[in-house]
Amino acid sequence: MPDDALVEAVTNAGSVVVPTADADALVWIGGPAGFPPLPDTVRWVALATAGIEKFVAAGVFDDRRLWTNASGFYAAGVAEHALALLLAGLRQINTAVLDHWAKERIDPAVRTLRGATVAIVGAGGIGRELTPLLTACGARVIAVNRSGRSVPGADQTLPADRTDEVWALADHVVLAAPATAETQHLINSDTLAKLHPHTWIVNVARGPLIDQTALHRALVDGTIAGAALDVTDPEPLPLDDPLWSLPNVIITPHVANPASGLTREMAPFLAENIRRFEAGEELLAVVTPGAGY
Amino acid sequence: MPDDALVEAVTNAGSVVVPTADADALVWIGGPAGFPPLPDTVRWVALATAGIEKFVAAGVFDDRRLWTNASGFYAAGVAEHALALLLAGLRQINTAVLDHWAKERIDPAVRTLRGATVAIVGAGGIGRELTPLLTACGARVIAVNRSGRSVPGADQTLPADRTDEVWALADHVVLAAPATAETQHLINSDTLAKLHPHTWIVNVARGPLIDQTALHRALVDGTIAGAALDVTDPEPLPLDDPLWSLPNVIITPHVANPASGLTREMAPFLAENIRRFEAGEELLAVVTPGAGY
Numbered sequence: 093m094p095d096d097a098l099v100e101a102v103t104n105a106g107s108v109v110v111p112t113a114d115a116d117a118l119v120w121i122g123g124p125a126g127f128p129p130l131p132d133t134v135r136w137v138a139l140a141t142a143g144i145e146k147f148v149a150a151g152v153f154d155d156r157r158l159w160t161n162a163s164g165f166y167a168a169g170v171a172e173h174a175l176a177l178l179l180a181g182l183r184q185i186n187t188a189v190l191d192h193w194a195k196e197r198i199d200p201a202v203r204t205l206r207g208a209t210v211a212i213v214g215a216g217g218i219g220r221e222l223t224p225l226l227t228a229c230g231a232r233v234i235a236v237n238r239s240g241r242s243v244p245g246a247d248q249t250l251p252a253d254r255t256d257e258v259w260a261l262a263d264h265v266v267l268a269a270p271a272t273a274e275t276q277h278l279i280n281s282d283t284l285a286k287l288h289p290h291t292w293i294v295n296v297a298r299g300p301l302i303d304q305t306a307l308h309r310a311l312v313d314g315t316i317a318g319a320a321l322d323v324t325d326p327e328p329l330p331l332d333d334p335l336w337s338l339p340n341v342i343i344t345p346h347v348a349n350p351a352s353g354l355t356r357e358m359a360p361f362l363a364e365n366i367r368r369f370e371a372g373e374e375l376l377a378v379v380t381p382g383a384g385y
Numbered sequence: 386m387p388d389d390a391l392v393e394a395v396t397n398a399g400s401v402v403v404p405t406a407d408a409d410a411l412v413w414i415g416g417p418a419g420f421p422p423l424p425d426t427v428r429w430v431a432l433a434t435a436g437i438e439k440f441v442a443a444g445v446f447d448d449r450r451l452w453t454n455a456s457g458f459y460a461a462g463v464a465e466h467a468l469a470l471l472l473a474g475l476r477q478i479n480t481a482v483l484d485h486w487a488k489e490r491i492d493p494a495v496r497t498l499r500g501a502t503v504a505i506v507g508a509g510g511i512g513r514e515l516t517p518l519l520t521a522c523g524a525r526v527i528a529v530n531r532s533g534r535s536v537p538g539a540d541q542t543l544p545a546d547r548t549d550e551v552w553a554l555a556d557h558v559v560l561a562a563p564a565t566a567e568t569q570h571l572i573n574s575d576t577l578a579k580l581h582p583h584t585w586i587v588n589v590a591r592g593p594l595i596d597q598t599a600l601h602r603a604l605v606d607g608t609i610a611g612a613a614l615d616v617t618d619p620e621p622l623p624l625d626d627p628l629w630s631l632p633n634v635i636i637t638p639h640v641a642n643p644a645s646g647l648t649r650e651m652a653p654f655l656a657e658n659i660r661r662f663e664a665g666e667e668l669l670a671v672v673t674p675g676a677g678y
Binding site for chain 1: 473478483492498523643645646
């Protein structure tokens with residue numbers, strides 16, 4: 093079923109929507125289930141998600157054509173959601189919603205971003221968008237990314253192999269890294285022990301980055317202050333999961349990049365990639381399937 | 386009972402804490418109840434609150450000395466809380482906290498600040514702090530203040546007598562005006578009718594700025610999308626108030642400027658005002674009691 097926003101992007105880019113058998117390129121907005129067999133004439137597949145671990149697991153990728161994902165296309169929106177989650181935690185909005193006018197409980201628990209140090213672990217597109225939001229709020233940013241190449245606006249950028257240094261430095265942590273073998277349970281009982289009793293952890297990346305059993309224990313024990321999660325492991329998080337019952341947890345149902353607005357957000361990036369494809373230029377967000385991102 | 390943070394500020398400014406009878410200046414961190422009779426030797430009274438309507442009503446002010454309040458001292462923190470409330474509303478965090486993994490309900494209701502127009506009504510100190518936070522998030526700001534003097538970073542600044550123009554222009558509204566006769570029920574059934582079904586109203590100013598009966602009706606009818614309130618009329622908001630039961634309402638218990646951190650936030654401004662007092666310079670935040678701010 094062609095999507096209106098994407099058909100408009102294709103048309104505005106001077107291309108036409110045709111059956112897959114006649115296509116030079118396939119735009120695929122679903123998951124790996126139902127992914128069609130591709131004729132060799134399809135030289136480019138544009139996936140609509142940023143995370144591609146399910147496509148990797150399903151063996152969808154081949155090396156007979158170019159593959160792009162949506163890495164970075166939704167970064168501004170996801171960064172906004174990360175800021176919303178972090179501020180909601182610091183400002184005790186979850187507590188306020190559940191416990192009416194609990195001023196004596198909430199007032200002393202309110203925290204601020206002014207003067208706080210926030211670590212963004214996995215600072216790619218989302219991190220680049222989130223950094224100026226945090227610094228505008230008076231926070232200092234420590235970015236961690238694979239290369240250690242400096243993130244504009246960050247006070248400090250560390251390469252991923254020095255991730256272990258940030259836990260003690262950070263007041264709060266935002267996870268924005270892809271789900272790979274290396275990032276599996278990046279937040280575990282060891283790393284949680286290095287964080288602070290006032291720390292909020294925000295996850296807008298993928299659920300498996302956090303060992304949820306260890307997180308639950310840390311939240312119950314007061315090892316950290318709270319967790320604000322847009323992603324969980326598994327999803328949906330079962331309604332009897334013990335995380336739901338904790339007062340210092342905020343869980344949104346994987347809506348940092350809402351499905352309802354996905355193709356509208358993707359459209360301008362798709363149009364640009366069609367222009368590049370026609371011009372023989374390098375595409376945005378080319379996938380390296382072997383690396384898992 | 387002298388407060389540690391303020392005593393330190395007084396001492397660091399080179400002054401000493403003495404009994405009121407011997408004082409040149411009085412620092413008063415409570416409300417009007419128990420305000421002491423003042424000898425004429427007290428030439429300056431420093432109040433610790435930004436809103437002074439209760440002191441006005443209690444007849445505390447006189448014209449025999451200088452009075453300052455804390456106008457602007459807490460502005461950065463209150464602006465952060467306003468941003469937290471607005472983002473929590475747009476990102477459906479209240480719904481997510483109450484209705485576990487309600488993805489089908491939440492996903493299509495998520496909104497963004499990117500490209501949105503936010504009106505700050507009563508753009509003084511809080512508005513000046515809030516404007517760069519909103520523009521960092523990709524919003525456009527329309528400021529309304531008494532003078533209409535341009536607020537840095539705002540796309541447009543209107544004088545208060547043109548407030549009525551902003552309702553139709555704004556996607557979202559933040560109230561940051563003092564409580565005066567003119568701002569009483571500024572949000573009423575007429576102004577609500579000019580707003581949009583996607584509009585969130587944030588109030589970090591004073592409860593009486595909103596006609597809560599009219600607000601409740603507008604929220605039930607879908608005239609606007611939601612309301613995120615740090616202040617209510619009265620406070621505490623009674624636990625049987627119908628606003629508590631609405632899913633599109635967020636109420637925090639007047640903690641934008643938490644009492645627990647008040648004197649720590651005030652201290653550097655008090656130190657600066659002591660320096661100015663000793664030097665015979667104009668003080669920060671001089672009160673104009675007749676105007677109510």
